[in-house]
Amino acid sequence: MFTAGRATKDSALKAAEQVGLDMTRLKADIASPETDALLSKIAEAGKGMFIDGTPTFVVGDKVNPGWTQYEQLKELVSEARKDGCKSCAAASGVKDEKKS
Numbered sequence: 001m002f003t004a005g006r007a008t009k010d011s012a013l014k015a016a017e018q019v020g021l022d023m024t025r026l027k028a029d030i031a032s033p034e035t036d037a038l039l040s041k042i043a044e045a046g047k048g049m050f051i052d053g054t055p056t057f058v059v060g061d062k063v064n065p066g067w068t069q070y071e072q073l074k075e076l077v078s079e080a081r082k083d084g085c086k087s088c089a090a091a092s093g094v095k096d097e098k099k100s
Helices: 009-018 023-031 033-048 070-083 086-092
Strands: 056-059 062-065
Touching (some): 009 023, 056 070, 062 070
Antiparallel strands (some): 056 062
């Protein structure tokens, strides 16, 4: 999708078609109110965490902006699983307990 430069709706649709997605369903999903509501919710969450660019990965309590190598993401996930996620526990009402 990025080989032609900046990603656009047209380049995303072309990439989706090239990998064999159901274009009728994809276009319906893009236009649905549920998709719009979900994107708005995600945007608000990002603003609340001061995320202003993509890609950004949120793993546990850590925000990792920018491109991240697979091995680094595996390490972040492993740390989050080992240490537990205080933000996750707070959001679910669970006291500071470790998750596995």
